Amino acid sequence: MKIDTGRIPATLRKQLNVQSLLLLTAVCGIVALELPLPMSAWGMREGAGIGALVGFAVAYLVTADLLERDTLGAARGFWLSLQVACVLYAFERFQNYPVLELTVPALLAVIASQIAALVIEPVAIFVIVCTSAALWAVTLVHGAWPGEVIPAVLFLALQGCAVILTAATLRAEQARDELARTNAELVSMQSFVSETVRDRERLRIARDLHDVTGHKLTALKINLMILQQRGPEALREHIDRSTQIADQLLTDTRDIVRQLSDAEGLSLADALGKLASLLPDRMIAVDIEDDLRVQDGEVARLLLRAAQEGVSNALRHGGAARITLSLRRIGDRFMLRVVDNGRGLRGDPAGFGRSQLAERVHTLGGEYRLQNGAAGGAELEITLPERAPAA
Numbered sequence: 001m002k003i004d005t006g007r008i009p010a011t012l013r014k015q016l017n018v019q020s021l022l023l024l025t026a027v028c029g030i031v032a033l034e035l036p037l038p039m040s041a042w043g044m045r046e047g048a049g050i051g052a053l054v055g056f057a058v059a060y061l062v063t064a065d066l067l068e069r070d071t072l073g074a075a076r077g078f079w080l081s082l083q084v085a086c087v088l089y090a091f092e093r094f095q096n097y098p099v100l101e102l103t104v105p106a107l108l109a110v111i112a113s114q115i116a117a118l119v120i121e122p123v124a125i126f127v128i129v130c131t132s133a134a135l136w137a138v139t140l141v142h143g144a145w146p147g148e149v150i151p152a153v154l155f156l157a158l159q160g161c162a163v164i165l166t167a168a169t170l171r172a173e174q175a176r177d178e179l180a181r182t183n184a185e186l187v188s189m190q191s192f193v194s195e196t197v198r199d200r201e202r203l204r205i206a207r208d209l210h211d212v213t214g215h216k217l218t219a220l221k222i223n224l225m226i227l228q229q230r231g232p233e234a235l236r237e238h239i240d241r242s243t244q245i246a247d248q249l250l251t252d253t254r255d256i257v258r259q260l261s262d263a264e265g266l267s268l269a270d271a272l273g274k275l276a277s278l279l280p281d282r283m284i285a286v287d288i289e290d291d292l293r294v295q296d297g298e299v300a301r302l303l304l305r306a307a308q309e310g311v312s313n314a315l316r317h318g319g320a321a322r323i324t325l326s327l328r329r330i331g332d333r334f335m336l337r338v339v340d341n342g343r344g345l346r347g348d349p350a351g352f353g354r355s356q357l358a359e360r361v362h363t364l365g366g367e368y369r370l371q372n373g374a375a376g377g378a379e380l381e382i383t384l385p386e387r388a389p390a391a
Contacts, residue, residue, distance in 0.1 A: 318342025
């Protein structure tokens with residue numbers, strides 16, 4: 001099964017760093033206990049072995065930094081290979097120390113974990129088989145055939161466990177992130193549907209007030225005007241007061257209908273805010289005016305869907321850790337921008353989601369633009385008219 005790593009999750013990087021630090025500390029402690037003191041008693045072999053362990057530590061730190069910055073695979077492969085070379089060289093230098101022969105190769109598990117986080121499992125297993133074969137070949141340098149086969153097999157099993165555990169952790173992290181993205185999209189869509197229902201209910205109330213209450217108040221006012229002309233003089237004062245109340249009530253009703261009609265439209269602030277709030281580590285910054293309303297329901301749905309698609313692609317394919325989502329009204333058009341700090345497009349072919357989104361935007365008379373950002377990452381920009389064109 002292929003593991004889409006992109007950028008290794010921060011939690012997994014932290015786990016790898018902690019495990020590697022603990023193992024390296026343990027190995028260095030055992031080396032310090034096994035080597036003779038004072039240091040003047042060391043020979044060339046001991047000094048070279050210590051130098052190889054220092055080289056491994058430096059190569060690991062460089063590799064960890066490259067993983068953090070998601071650099072090209074060739075650079076990471078070089079420093080991983082250097083780690084393997086340092087471990088094998090240290091193992092060869094400490095051939096005269098049986099305890100260290102069974103300790104130093106444990107660092108291969110650190111390398112196996114890094115490899116498992118970067119490539120698919122079959123490739124990782126092939127690599128650890130090669131490193132174990134190289135370890136066995138080193139034993140042939142100072143020993144007779146068939147060399148030390150059992151230690152090589154044991155360290156192969158150790159590396160295999162590291163690969164399996166790291167791959168399982170990575171899959172769990174990716175599944176958690178995917179679940180968080182899906183949940184955020186569902187909640188934001190639920191918020192949008194609720195806003196649509198509220199908008200329709202508001203319009204229904206406005207129509208009812210205008211068509212029913214307004215007409216009945218008008219009829220009441222007409223009847224009161226007739227009573228003013230034909231009613232008894234003793235009730236004239238009460239009739240005049242009732243007429244004034246009817247006039248005021250009719251004016252208030254018309255004002256309410258006007259306010260409800262003016263508030264027509266859908267607000268995307270709540271839906272986009274929920275899309276951002278449900279993702280971990282405050283990954284999304286939303287910039288949208290609170291009073292911005294979209295009159296056309298089809299345009300509003302497409303703006304929300306475009307925001308969801310942009311965020312999903314930035315996280316799933318771009319490995320972004322930070323996303324900025326903004327929605328503005330410019331003249332008679334809406335502009336949506338999704339900017340991330342991920343890997344960028346890298347010539348990736350447009351998937352089904354992107355193609356469908358671009359087609360829907362063009363159908364509504366809008367513009368779709370997706371490109372690499374000047375500072376890295378990708379930039380999605382969509383402009384749509386206020387209202388969808390008539391079919």
